[in-house]
Amino acid sequence: MTRIAACIEYDGTAYSGWRRQGHIHNTVQEKLELALSSVANESIIAQCAGRTDKGVHATMQVVHFDTQAARAERSWIRGTNTLLPDDIAVKWVKNVDDDFHARFSATGRQYHYVIDNSPIDSGAVNRHRVTWDYRPLDIERMQEAGNFLLGEHDFTSFRAAACQSKTPVKTIRRLEFEKRGDFIILVIEANAFLHHMVRNIVGVLTAIGAGERDISWCQEVLKARDRRAGEVTAKPHGLYLTRVDYPDVFQLPETRSGIILLS
8 A cells, every 4th residue: 555645726716615424426536536536546535634614715725545556646646636526635645654644744824815905895706715794804913812822722612512622722823914905815824723713813803893892802712612702614715725745754845825915
């Protein structure tokens, strides 16, 4: 058996998230596994770095799978992409040692969350690619509040009830806002994330940015360790998995991460 790592990107609009779900057949995992299985001429099971929700996108999702098939890297990429829907694509593949695991070997993950902060919803093109918020948002207030979340904390208040993580304690290494025209972009990096963690953080920070809550409220929510203390969960459309970090020993190809926005 050979273990292979791969990087894929996808527009999550049409899918019920990454994870295969029994009777639900429109998941990214199922589409990828069907394509890989056809190329390998055997059943393939793919493990991912981060399970994205329904409607969430990825520009750098890393997976691994085991196979007895001997194929050139170019054949894996071209063959699989030919069989995949247009909104899912393999960017690279690489043979890796058996101790590599897409999820458990990862040392960090990065997400972008994109908000269209224009007063009128211009969602004809970006409807499923960004989240529209008509409230004028003050990114300086959002940044000041977000700084309370930096470092290692118990993020129970930002955790979905269905989260299966063994611990709510995570370490946020970076949380920064950027403004491009009418777009506000949150870049957030952590060693790992809880289910709905980024979207719940966005819900709190946008309420503060809109002036509906005090800046200190973010710290109060964090300390409460109670999901009921937070704000509504932000929509999935503006969320992108944009980078997964691994130790250099695995020598994975560099991947250009991030998203393209029209100013």
